[in-house]
Amino acid sequence: MDVIIEQGEINNGSIVLSNPVSLPEGTKVRIQIELIDTDDESSKTDEKDVEFSKMPFIGMWADREDMQDSVAWVRKLRTYEE
Numbered sequence: 001m002d003v004i005i006e007q008g009e010i011n012n013g014s015i016v017l018s019n020p021v022s023l024p025e026g027t028k029v030r031i032q033i034e035l036i037d038t039d040d041e042s043s044k045t046d047e048k049d050v051e052f053s054k055m056p057f058i059g060m061w062a063d064r065e066d067m068q069d070s071v072a073w074v075r076k077l078r079t080y081e082e
Contacts, residue, residue, distance in 0.1 A: 007036065 008017040023029070067073050
């Protein structure tokens, strides 16, 4: 079962989607309506999280052998600071 999640607004009693959904005529769908709290900070940060995850520095240390165990790396770093 495929799932498509889109946002939209109610306009004159109809749901108007932000992005058009291309489905064949006669496709049966199940609609679940989840109200979005426009004052909720978490809904505002979702877009920022997506942009952040695409930044080039994400994963730049993935190949460093000394950081394969990040917990051990932090513990070692902390013992130098004590």
